Amino acid sequence: MSKIKLYDLIESQNGYKVRLALSNLKIDYELIPVDLMKGEHKKEWFLSLNPNGQIPVLLDDDFPIWESNAILLYLGRKFAPNNLIPQDVKKLGIMLEWVMFEATKLQPYLQPCRFMTTVGPRFIPNYKVDEAKLKDARDKSNFYLKILDNHLSKNNFIAGDYSMADIACYGQIYPSSEGGIDISGFKNIKAWQKKVESQPGYIEMRKIKTAV
Ligand SMILES: N[C@@H](CCC(=O)N[C@@H](CS)C(=O)NCC(=O)O)C(=O)O
Numbered sequence: 001m002s003k004i005k006l007y008d009l010i011e012s013q014n015g016y017k018v019r020l021a022l023s024n025l026k027i028d029y030e031l032i033p034v035d036l037m038k039g040e041h042k043k044e045w046f047l048s049l050n051p052n053g054q055i056p057v058l059l060d061d062d063f064p065i066w067e068s069n070a071i072l073l074y075l076g077r078k079f080a081p082n083n084l085i086p087q088d089v090k091k092l093g094i095m096l097e098w099v100m101f102e103a104t105k106l107q108p109y110l111q112p113c114r115f116m117t118t119v120g121p122r123f124i125p126n127y128k129v130d131e132a133k134l135k136d137a138r139d140k141s142n143f144y145l146k147i148l149d150n151h152l153s154k155n156n157f158i159a160g161d162y163s164m165a166d167i168a169c170y171g172q173i174y175p176s177s178e179g180g181i182d183i184s185g186f187k188n189i190k191a192w193q194k195k196v197e198s199q200p201g202y203i204e205m206r207k208i209k210t211a212v
Contacts, residue, residue, distance in 0.1 A: 004029035005059040007049065009036060011119070013111065014068040015056040016205040017171030021072050021164065024201040025079050029058075031208055037123060068171075069099050072164040084164050091159045098158045098165035101148070106172045109140040113179030134180075141181050145173070145189065152188035162199055170196045174205050 006022070006029050008015035022029055034040050034055050042053050050057045050066035057066045058074070065074050076085035086092045116134045120127040148169060151158065158165040170193065176183055183189055196202065 002061045005032055006030070007032045007034050007046070007057040007059070008055050009034055010206055010208065012055055013114070013171055013175050013205065014107070016174060017068045017168050018056050018058060018071050018075075019205075019208065020171055020203060021075050021084070021167050023203045024084070024167070024199055025075060026201055027075070027079060067103075069103050069164075069168050072099070072167055076164050083161065084167070086159055086161070086163060091161075091163075095159035095163045095165045098148075098151075099168050101144075102165070102168040102172055105144040105147075106141070106169060109137045109144065110172055110176055110179060110181065112137045113141055113181055114175055115179075117180045118178040138179070138181060141176070141179070145176075145181070145183065145186055149186040149188045152192045157192070157195065162196070166192075166196055171205075 004022070004027060006015070006018060008018070008031055010033070019031075034046065036055070040046055041050075041055060046057075047053055049059065049064040052066060054066065056068055056071065057064055058071045059065075060074075060078075065071050073085065086095055113134065116129045116137070120129065148158075157163065158169065173183065173189065173193075
């Protein structure tokens with residue numbers, strides 16, 4: 001069994017996607033906290049793992065992989081080729097659509113909402129929020145969440161069965177209230193969240209539990 005290290009920060013929702021997948025898959029790993037406030041992610045040692053200078057980064061023995069959704073697909077292919085990555089080519093296509101949707105439609109708006117509402121004011125001295133930018137990010141988040149909500153009105157999980165698409169979207173949406181986004185009106189997302197939470201190995205964002 002390879003030795004897995006995860007360079008991450010407990011407050012990162014992108015890191016959470018990976019921690020949730022590792023936990024669902026019962027994969028043991030060592031979590032290595034990266035201090036973003038000290039700029040550790042821009043130091044040479046870190047850039048040699050991820051030239052893009054962002055967490056999360058997973059190190060599988062000596063193989064580094066970055067971009068949370070790429071890590072999910074890597075883990076799925078390596079450790080669970082029969083479930084979290086669908087075998088059926090059409091279901092695989094659907095799963096990939098929504099993994100991309102998470103990266104290009106949810107992440108670019110939900111993440112800044114949280115940053116501007118909670119993370120910036122909490123961690124950056126004299127942080128000033130750009131209200132127009134925040135409003136735009138909240139409007140776009142709600143617009144794209146509605147698209148996911150509609151999809152989930154016809155589907156138990158995003159690609160039929162529980163898959164990496166659910167993990168990617170769930171992890172991104174998990175701290176949305178910290179971005180001032182109210183998902184209580186998205187009934188299908190609410191119901192789907194409960195289904196994700198009942199999957200074996202489920203963990204909350206700020207709980208770190210590696211497999212035994
Ligand atoms: N698209 C990337 C985004 C990663 C990302 O935004 N990481 C944040 C923490 S959640 C980070 O490292 N921010 C510091 C920076 O960008 O300088 C992914 O999904 O992994």
